[in-house]
Every structure is written in C-alpha cells, then in structure tokens.
Amino acid sequence: MPVSFECLHELDEFARNFDMTGVKACNELFYTYRFLGKFFLTVDGDLNPDVFEKYSDYIASLEGRLGDYLVEDDGTDCVIPKEFEDKKEEEESHSLEEYLEELNKLIGLEKVKKDVNSLINLVQIRKLREERGITQPPMSLHLVFSGNPGTGKTTVARLLSKIYHEIGLLSKGHLIETDRSGLVGGYVGQTAIKTSGVIDEAMGGILFIDEAYSLASTSENDYGKEAIDTLLKAMEDHRDDLIVIVAGYPALMERFLHSNPGLESRFNKFIYFEDYTEEELYDIFMLMCSEANLSLDGPADEYVRQYFKKMCEHKSDNFANGRAVRNFFEEVITAQANRLAPQKDITDEELNTLTYEDFLVEE
Known part of the structure; x- marks a missing residue:
C-alpha cells in the first residue's frame, strides 16, 4: 500500500x-x-x-x-443548479431523425453504420409487430463491439442508447460505461454487490463494458466470474429494458465469449470497428481544428497529410486511432502556445492558425 x-x-x-x-x-x-x-x-x-x-x-x-x-464515484457531491439541469435536458433531447443523422455523419465507420442502421430497422419492425400483437421469435439485442481503441465504439453505443429510447425500446436511453474495476470487488461477496449496483444504474439504458475480456481470468482467486454470473442473470431478468454491450480487442473478445456458454448464447451480434484510414484520420484532425476555430497554413496541411500516411504505414496491432489523433492535436496546440506566448502583440490570425513550426515538436 x-x-x-x-x-x-x-x-x-x-x-x-x-x-x-x-x-x-x-x-x-x-x-x-x-x-x-x-x-x-x-x-x-x-x-x-x-x-x-x-x-x-x-x-x-x-x-x-x-x-x-469506498463511495461510488457518482458525482453526487457536485450540486448542479436546476436551471443548468433544465438546459442540459433541452440540449440532450433530439428526435430520432436527428440521432440517426448524427450517427451517419460520423467520420468513416461505413461498415459499422450499415450494420447499426440494419439493426435499428430490425428493432423498429419488431416493435411494430409487437404493437400489433403479431407473434415473433425472441431475439437478443446485446452486442459485441470489437476493434482497436479510438474507433468510436463508445460514441456509437451512446447514440444507439438514445435511438433505442426514441424507438420506445428503452425507457431512459442513457449509457453507463464501466470496466472490470467498476464491477469486480476485492473480497468475497463484494463483486455481486458492485455489479448489481452498476446494473441498477444502467436499467432503462445500455450498459457498456469496456475491455470486457478482463473479467474472464483463469486465476482461482479472481472474482471476475462472479461478475459475469451476476451480469448474465440480470440480462435474462431484465431483457425488456436493459441492453449490454461488451467491447474490446477482437482476439481477446473471442476468447472472452468462449470462456462461458452463457456469454456465447446471449451475445450473438457482432459489430467490428475497423481502423481509420489515413484520409479519415486527417478528417478527424481537421474536425478537431474546426471545432477549436483553428486553420492550417499550406506547409502545415501537407505535413499533417504525410504524418497520418506514415502513421498508418507503421501502425501497431493495437493502433489507437482517434485517441492517437487527439494526442497529436493536443501536442500541436501546446507547441503553438509555446511559440506564441513569448510574443507581445499576437493577432487573431496568429491565434487561429497552426503553422509548420508547430508540428516540428513531433520530429
């Protein structure tokens, strides 16, 4: 300690x-x-x-x-004024069409968007059949998101929770993110309590478990199996108002699902998130610049294109994708700040422009 x-x-x-x-x-x-x-x-x-x-x-x-x-880190100590809560609810309330448009506007992820749209269509038709009293076979809506980090898995899961709420499939439409540390306790009996607490919090929405494969440990003293058993029971008991999405690296997720027959039977829908291409990484970077009211001069723009080309040519098996772009962007704007700070008179154009010099920190 x-x-x-x-x-x-x-x-x-x-x-x-x-x-x-x-x-x-x-x-x-x-x-x-x-x-x-x-x-x-x-x-x-x-x-x-x-x-x-x-x-x-x-x-x-x-x-x-x-x-x-141990007190759950739920933000209860932070009191938010009611007017801000009301404003937050207004901002987060959108129509089904707006959520679908937001999904389809995501950079890249063409196969993912196609699969998710097909899944949404299937759910809508099932919901319509149910409303008209037509018998239909049971279907599991729990999902496996596999892919490297930074490929938009959490973003898509959050949009899916809102879309399912608008369809009427989920009563709340929120997303609860967790991982092994949020589910597994350190001593006997604690894991079931922790896992049940997270499940209760996710009721009416989607429970997103990142790096889910870490629950399936081979150690005899590991409590991950207890978390899985608690989770499987809840998925059965609350299948009408709870969807679970497990996410992680493809190979490790395959091993995770094969570790327990209950997992294989409940998770039968897979969505694979491919790595971004160099063009898509460039588009993500430019989107970040646009949101920060930043533009690039000619040499800087060419540098960025070549940078992502080399990144894709030499990427590792666990390539960080969007996270790598975010880290790169933050390093560049820090370099810009270090370049401009010593100056006495800084123009608006200088504040809003990234130059080739700002990227040399990467060399």
Whole structure:
C-alpha cells in the first residue's frame, strides 16, 4: 500500500470517530489512482495484457483496503443548479431523425453504420409487430463491439442508447460505461454487490463494458466470474429494458465469449470497428481544428497529410486511432502556445492558425 493511501485511510478513520462524515480523502485518492492507471495503460495505444492484469489486481487490493470507506464515484457531491439541469435536458433531447443523422455523419465507420442502421430497422419492425400483437421469435439485442481503441465504439453505443429510447425500446436511453474495476470487488461477496449496483444504474439504458475480456481470468482467486454470473442473470431478468454491450480487442473478445456458454448464447451480434484510414484520420484532425476555430497554413496541411500516411504505414496491432489523433492535436496546440506566448502583440490570425513550426515538436 502507498504511504499516502495509508495516511489518508487513518485520516478517514479519525474523521469517522468524530462524526465527520463528509471526509473521504482515501476514497478520492483511490479514484485518482484508478484514473491515472488507466491513462498510462492506454496512452501509447498498446495494451499489454500482463500489465493490465497487474493493474487490475493492484486496484482491487486498494479497493479491498478501502472497505466500508469506498463511495461510488457518482458525482453526487457536485450540486448542479436546476436551471443548468433544465438546459442540459433541452440540449440532450433530439428526435430520432436527428440521432440517426448524427450517427451517419460520423467520420468513416461505413461498415459499422450499415450494420447499426440494419439493426435499428430490425428493432423498429419488431416493435411494430409487437404493437400489433403479431407473434415473433425472441431475439437478443446485446452486442459485441470489437476493434482497436479510438474507433468510436463508445460514441456509437451512446447514440444507439438514445435511438433505442426514441424507438420506445428503452425507457431512459442513457449509457453507463464501466470496466472490470467498476464491477469486480476485492473480497468475497463484494463483486455481486458492485455489479448489481452498476446494473441498477444502467436499467432503462445500455450498459457498456469496456475491455470486457478482463473479467474472464483463469486465476482461482479472481472474482471476475462472479461478475459475469451476476451480469448474465440480470440480462435474462431484465431483457425488456436493459441492453449490454461488451467491447474490446477482437482476439481477446473471442476468447472472452468462449470462456462461458452463457456469454456465447446471449451475445450473438457482432459489430467490428475497423481502423481509420489515413484520409479519415486527417478528417478527424481537421474536425478537431474546426471545432477549436483553428486553420492550417499550406506547409502545415501537407505535413499533417504525410504524418497520418506514415502513421498508418507503421501502425501497431493495437493502433489507437482517434485517441492517437487527439494526442497529436493536443501536442500541436501546446507547441503553438509555446511559440506564441513569448510574443507581445499576437493577432487573431496568429491565434487561429497552426503553422509548420508547430508540428516540428513531433520530429
């Protein structure tokens, strides 16, 4: 255990003894460790299964040490004024046609969009048959999203949850994202409680489990199987108002599904997210620039095109796709800031233009 963790654990114990219920310092540190750990695991776009397993075990040990001090990181401490909540609801409420348009406007993902649109059509017709009292065979709507990181899996899942709500298939239409650390506990009995809590939160929407293969560990002391069993039961009990999407690398997802007969029977629809092409990566970068009110001069534009061409020619098996573009974009705008900051008089044009010099940080 880190010394900081033990010290804050003692602080929480002291606070509890004096009825200072608002103090949960160790809990905050736990979520910080969990977030930073996930960031460093994926920052280079290459996920090592052995390192991931060590990370999962370490997070589980911290969670077990927390015990009763663990409070779910649900944002309840942040009070949002009602007027902002109302505005948020207005902004998030769109028609079915608008959600479908948003889906079809996504860069690339042509095969994914075709598969998702076919799935939506199937659901709509099933819903119509159901409303007219026509008998139809049962169908599982749980999905497997396979593909490398940064290929839009979470984005498509979020849109699908809203579309299914508009169709009338889901009562709420929200998306709950989680992974192994959000489902598996550190000691006997904790996993079923954690998994059930996440399922309850996802009721009426879609539960999106990233890196789901990490639940199927071969270790005898691992509680991932308990999470899977709890999940399978909930999928059966609440099949009318809960959809589960499991996501991860293709080869690892195949192994995950074959690890349990219940998984194979419930997840029979697969959507594969291909890596982006160099042109699509360029379009994603330019979209980020447009959203930030940035443009490129001629040499910079040519550099970007060549950069993504080389990236695709030398990409790894676990290529990070959109995440790699996001990291590249953030490095470039940082370089622009470092170039402009020493200047006394900065024009609007300079603020809104990326030059070739800003990309040399990548060399």
